[in-house]
Amino acid sequence: MGFITDILKDLPVSAVMREKILKLETDILKVKKEKAELEEQFAELKEKYLQTVREFEEYRASHEQFVEVKGMKFKRLDSGAYSEIPYCINFRCHNSPMSIIDDFGYALCSQCGYKVKISSEEVRHIAETLSIEK
Numbered sequence: 001m002g003f004i005t006d007i008l009k010d011l012p013v014s015a016v017m018r019e020k021i022l023k024l025e026t027d028i029l030k031v032k033k034e035k036a037e038l039e040e041q042f043a044e045l046k047e048k049y050l051q052t053v054r055e056f057e058e059y060r061a062s063h064e065q066f067v068e069v070k071g072m073k074f075k076r077l078d079s080g081a082y083s084e085i086p087y088c089i090n091f092r093c094h095n096s097p098m099s100i101i102d103d104f105g106y107a108l109c110s111q112c113g114y115k116v117k118i119s120s121e122e123v124r125h126i127a128e129t130l131s132i133e134k
């Protein structure tokens with residue numbers, strides 16, 4: 001039995017009334033349980049929402065700072081000019097800088113292995129062109 005039936009046990013209440021009260025008490029306990037479950041779900045959803053907002057802000061900040069050219073990202077520096085270091089476009093690499101391997105003619109991301117066929121001369125040219133266009 002629950003909290004209301006405990007209160008009523010010594011009072012003169014009819015069997016019908018006791019039955020009704022017991023039913024109400026059961027309903028209240030059921031609603032309380034549902035409320036607790038909903039609060040738990042709400043807390044989980046709130047946490048997921050905040051996580052998504054954080055990820056979006058990170059993504060947006062990253063994209064405001066970078067411009068994508070020929071499958072690589074170029075970073076805008078505080079001066080307004082663009083860095084000559086190309087960055088990986090794979091979002092999982094979180095803006096990992098790419099190495100330019102002129103002997104083989106490509107830029108390589110050491111984190112994911114992503115390659116772009118390009119020379120250091122072309123990369124420099126892209127950065128200079130972006131810096132002029134700014």
Ligand SMILES: [Zn+2]
Nearest residue numbers: 088093109112
């Ligand atoms: Zn990568």
